[in-house]
Amino acid sequence: MPKISQKAIHKYLRHDKNFPHVWCSGCSNGIVLGATIRAIAELGYKKDNIAMVSGIGCSSRMPVYVDFNTLHTLHGRAIAFATGIKIVKPEMKVIVITGDGDATAIGGNHFIHGARRNIDMTVILINNNIYGMTGGQYSPTTPYGDRTTTTPYGNIDPTFDICDLAIGAGATFVARTTAFHAIEAQSFIKQAFEHKGFSLVEIISACPVIYGHLNKKGDASAMMKSMKENVILIEAFEKLSDEQKNGKQKRGIFVNKIRPEYIEEYDKLVRSLQDEKGGE
Amino acid sequence: MRYWEVPFGKEKPKTPLGEIHILKERCKGCGFCVEYCPKDVLEMSDEFNSKGYHPPQIINGEACVNCGLCETICPEFSIWCTLKEEVAFEN
Numbered sequence: 525m526p527k528i529s530q531k532a533i534h535k536y537l538r539h540d541k542n543f544p545h546v547w548c549s550g551c552s553n554g555i556v557l558g559a560t561i562r563a564i565a566e567l568g569y570k571k572d573n574i575a576m577v578s579g580i581g582c583s584s585r586m587p588v589y590v591d592f593n594t595l596h597t598l599h600g601r602a603i604a605f606a607t608g609i610k611i612v613k614p615e616m617k618v619i620v621i622t623g624d625g626d627a628t629a630i631g632g633n634h635f636i637h638g639a640r641r642n643i644d645m646t647v648i649l650i651n652n653n654i655y656g657m658t659g660g661q662y663s664p665t666t667p668y669g670d671r672t673t674t675t676p677y678g679n680i681d682p683t684f685d686i687c688d689l690a691i692g693a694g695a696t697f698v699a700r701t702t703a704f705h706a707i708e709a710q711s712f713i714k715q716a717f718e719h720k721g722f723s724l725v726e727i728i729s730a731c732p733v734i735y736g737h738l739n740k741k742g743d744a745s746a747m748m749k750s751m752k753e754n755v756i757l758i759e760a761f762e763k764l765s766d767e768q769k770n771g772k773q774k775r776g777i778f779v780n781k782i783r784p785e786y787i788e789e790y791d792k793l794v795r796s797l798q799d800e801k802g803g804e
Numbered sequence: 805m806r807y808w809e810v811p812f813g814k815e816k817p818k819t820p821l822g823e824i825h826i827l828k829e830r831c832k833g834c835g836f837c838v839e840y841c842p843k844d845v846l847e848m849s850d851e852f853n854s855k856g857y858h859p860p861q862i863i864n865g866e867a868c869v870n871c872g873l874c875e876t877i878c879p880e881f882s883i884w885c886t887l888k889e890e891v892a893f894e895n
C-alpha cells in the first residue's frame with residue numbers, strides 16, 4: 525500500500541481550526557478518521573464531491589474535522605439524511621459515520637432498510653460496545669455480562685452481530701476490522717468506497733475512558749492489544765473449536781456482491797414514466 | 805531496466821531511513837507509537853505539553869525505517885515520518 529504523506533492528509537482536514545480534536549486520549553475514533561482520510565487520499569477524490577454525514581455520538585463528531593460537504597444530523601438518522609443527498613445528487617460520494625448506538629439502537633430501522641434497498645453509500649460504523657458520549661449506557665453490542673452505567677450488575681441482553689445484521693438485511697459489501705488493524709481498515713474503507721451499493725465497514729474500537737474503565741480492560745494500549753489478539757482473520761477463526769471461539773470475533777470481507785442499486789432503479793423508473801408521457 | 809540483464813544478487817537491497825516529526829502540543833500521550841513501533845525508536849518522555857500530556861521522544865532515530873506505522877496508529881495526527889535517505893542493506 526502506498527504511504528500517504530501527511531501533506532495529503534492535511535488537505536482533507538479542517539486542521540487549522542478544529543484540532544486537537546475532542547476525543548479522549550487513546551480513543552479509537554482518531555485512528556478511524558485517519559484511515560478514512562488516507563483511503564480518500566489514495567482514491568484522489570475531490571473534496572467537493574464527498575458528503576460526510578453522521579448522527580450523534582462521540583464517533584459521529586467526525587464530520588466536524590473534515591473539509592468535505594458535511595452534515596452532523598440527528599441521533600440515528602444519518603442514513604436517512606444520506607439517502608436524501610444521494611437522491612438529489614447521485615454523483616456524490618456519500619459516507620456515513622455512525623456508532624453502535626446510533627446505527628443499531630435508535631437508528632436500527634434506517635440501517636436495515638438502507639441495506640435492504642441497497643442505496644449507494646458507505647457506512648463506517650465505529651463499534652465501541654457502548655454509548656460513549658452520554659456517559660456509558662449499554663448498547664445493542666455490549667457483550668453479555670459487561671458493566672455499563674445502565675447494567676451495573678452485568679448486561680443480560682444478547683449481543684447484536686452487526687455484520688450478520690447487515691448481511692441479513694441485504695447489504696452488498698460487508699466487512700469488519702478493528703482500529704488496531706488501521707492499515708487493513710484503510711484498505712477495507714477504500715474497497716467500500718469503490719463498491720456500488722450499500723457498503724458497511726464495521727470497525728471494532730476502544731472507548732478506554734468509559735467502557736474500558738467500567739470493565740477493567742486496562743489502558744488504551746491494553747485494549748488495542750486485545751483487538752489484535754481477539755479479532756482474527758476469517759480463515760484462522762474457522763479453524764478454532766467452539767470453545768476456542770469464545771470471546772473471539774472474525775474480521776475480513778464477508779460479502780462483496782452486485783445487486784441493483786436503489787437510486788439507479790429510481791432513476792430508471794422516472795425516465796420510463798417520462799418517456800411514456802412524452803417528457804412532460 | 806530489464807531484470808534479466810542484472811546478475812542475481814548484484815543489486816543490494818536498500819533500507820529506507822526515516823526522519824520522525826512530532827507535534828508535541830497535539831499529542832495526548834496514549835503511547836501507541838511507542839508501544840507499536842517495530843524498531844523501538846521512541847519512548848515516552850517526562851516532559852509535559854500545555855494540556856498536561858507526556859509526548860513521546862526519539863531515543864533511537866537511526867533505526868527508523870520509515871514504515872509509517874506510528875503515523876497510521878496515532879489518533880491525533882501528531883507524529884509522522886518522512887524518507888531521509890535510502891542506504892545499502894547490511895546483513
Ligand SMILES: Cc1ncc(C[n+]2csc(CCOP(=O)(O)OP(=O)(O)O)c2C)c(N)n1
Nearest residue numbers: 581582583599623624625626654655656657
Ligand atoms: C433523539 C435522541 N435521543 C438520545 C440522545 C442522547 N444520545 C446522544 S449520543 C447517544 C449514544 C451514542 O452512542 P454511539 O452511537 O455508540 O456513539 P459513541 O458515543 O459510543 O461513539 C445518545 C443516546 C440524543 N442526542 N438524541
Ligand code: SF4
Nearest residue numbers: 547548551582656731
Ligand atoms: S468517551 Fe469513549 S468514545 Fe467518547 S471520546 Fe472518550 S474514549 Fe472515545
Ligand code: SF4
Nearest residue numbers: 841868869871872874
Ligand atoms: S516510521 Fe516505523 S520505524 Fe519509524 S518511528 Fe514510526 S513506527 Fe517506528
Ligand code: SF4
Nearest residue numbers: 831832834835837878
Ligand atoms: S500515538 Fe500520537 S497521541 Fe499517542 S503518544 Fe504517540 S504521538 Fe502522542
Ligand SMILES: [Mg+2]
Nearest residue numbers: 623624652654
Ligand atoms: Mg458507541
